[in-house]
Amino acid sequence: MDIEKLNKIKDEYSKIIQKKRIMVCSGTGCTSSKSDVLLKNIQDKLEKDGIKNITAHKTGCFGFCAKGPIVVIDPDEIFYELVKPEDANDIVEAVINNKVVERLLVKENEKYVEKWHKLNFYSKQERIALKNCGKINPEKIEEYIALDGYQALYKALHMSRDEVIDVILNSGIRGRGGAGFPTGKKWKFAKEAKGDVKYVCCNADEGDPGAFMDRSILEGDPNAVLEAMAIAGYAIGAKQGYIYVRAEYPIAVKRLNIAIEQAKKLGLLGKNIFGKKFDFNIELRLGAGAFVCGEETALMNSIEGKRGEPRPRPPFPAVKGLFGKPTLLNNVETYANIPNIILKGANWYKSIGTKTSTGTKVFALGGNITNVGLVEVPMGTTLREIVYDIGGGIPEGKKFKAAQMGGPSGGCVPAKYLDVPIDYDSLNEIGAMMGSGGLIVMDDSKCMVDIAKFFLEFTVDESCGKCPPCRIGTKRMLEILTRITEGKGKDGDIEKLERLASNIKKASLCGLGQTAPNPVLSTLKYFRDEYEAHIYHKKCPAGVCKALTQVHIDEEKCKKCGICAKNCPVGAIEGQVGKVTFKINQDKCIKCGVCITKCPFKAISK
Amino acid sequence: MNHCEGCNGCKIDEKLEKIAKKYKNVEGGIISALHEVQDTYGYISSTAQKYLSKELNVPMSEIYGIITFYSRFSLVPKGKYNIQVCMGTACYVKGSEKVLNRFKEKLGIKEGETTSDGKFSIESVRCIGACGLAPAIVINEEVYGKMDEKKVDELIEKYSKM
Structure with a gap:
């Protein structure tokens, strides 16, 4: 080529x-x-x-x-x-x-x-990482080339390796996978590391529940990732790249395979690319359903064919990574930005977003929101703009209660922070995090203790078991949360949760454990009254926790029609049609809520 | 059909032989090999484990460790129709637990179990990335979105007849 x-x-x-x-x-x-x-x-x-x-x-x-x-x-x-x-x-x-x-x-x-x-x-969207999604046929490399595809690789190969890294450094782009480490620095460390064999890896193990931007990029524009990896390979001096992609994404896997084949055929991967002394190849490795493999050292163990358990750092992957060699690892969305940055320059990229968080970020909007989907906005856009202007607000006339950002490692952003600009630093300040960009909106019918418990169940399940603070600590936290939601919470439980959380954060080996307590801490910070209502008043204000909820029929509103009793799956409602007002036998009631939806007079409530 | 020259001389079919051959010299290829075995047979039998251990020169203990570490691998056969209920956050806040419970109730099995006729198995899985369709489930490769209890009943009926 x-x-x-x-x-x-x-x-x-x-x-x-x-x-x-x-x-x-x-x-x-x-x-x-x-x-x-x-x-x-x-x-x-x-x-x-x-x-x-x-x-x-x-x-x-x-x-x-x-x-x-x-x-x-x-x-x-x-x-x-x-x-x-x-x-x-x-x-x-x-x-x-x-x-x-x-x-x-x-x-x-x-x-x-x-x-x-x-x-x-x-x-209000600005599409950079998603720019080709919806415009081209992702199974045809020529269409990617038509929209400037592989021009960035050509340009990079005619720059010195330091110049390429300088552009990335100056652009200010930070890792889109979670922690937000400056991408240029990562490249620099990997380039400076000594070693004749180096690797470039792409983290496509998008495990955060509620995030699907990486999947969409791989499905809609797989060549952007290949091109960026080749540029990275040139910059750090690597000949081999690995994409670690979830097996749960069969369409993404298929399109990546097609893209790699077509790129090889055209000589855009392989030997002497663009006639330069630069060889680069890419192989796929499939994840097998372990959340922890999104952590960089665990991911490398998994590529090596081992259990995906994290390794202690240092040594950092840039020094000793995959197969013990210096390795550069970025996530899909980060890579998708790279060809644009090389083509249009660092200053262009810096002009988008905020001073410390440049560029755009893709968010996966989900949960109780009208316009579920994928949105790409400049950094610094407020949550209010995303939820109301783009997302179309909360359906069914309900109220915004919180947005869960950053998945199981992140936290909840309550309504009072709707106007905080979304960038790495502002989110950290209010106890949430960018994470990979999952943004789950919750309306006022959600119980925050239950949500915290949901995330803890996730981390307990996904903890790899290597280090005790994470393995045992999160389990103890979950036990406390479970008992709170079952109405058995005790005085002192909140303090115990806080103590455990602080210890787990300090003592865990990898990012999974270090961030696992975040959903609990942030809900405690903003919705402490809900925890207290569960523990001290034995009530679930949102009416979600079944053990703390009672369903009642309002005697004055009841018209004795008997529809509730007819629909009750456990026969817990007693009365006589047209004669005696109906009552719920609390011992039999399973709190399924069917009667509430069936009552034509809205006489039943939790 | 060949025989493994290891412990018991178990029968090895061609597909397994081919998989072992493909990944014999791939660095870190054992997980890729296990993926193919899982996809081909629906689970990873002890025969397959022993054979791969011998061919790829990975100790049995390590292979067992890998299989039990990753949720995608299974030591027992799954049902003809494997129902995966997404328990990602987006699906959870939209009621995936009710969907899962309905499947369990209707089929009379728990997560990780297979019905006695071998037809259905249920798993709860992590985010499948179909958040726009929450709550979503997957039966074999087919994704079904915007699920509710009524749709569960319809799907069970549909697949029971297939």
């Missing part, structure tokens, strides 16, 4: 991708809503009608997962939501006749919106 050939492909395919194309989202979300059948129907219809100048393709995640399956008509960028396989004919007819299918457009404020960038959901 040389630059002339690359530019030739670029020219040829830029023309192709500017033609009329029907792009069907083929991310995991839309695929499970039958977007694959939809695409086939569209292609069949095109073939049946003998239409050659319009084509249909799969593409990566648009991020608006709540509205999936999504179809976009390029180059007009017409956005269709909730498309069903049987809509194929209408869509094709409309494209042929230069019309739109109105019923499939998104309606905002009583008006149909045609173009996707005009939607409220996208108005």
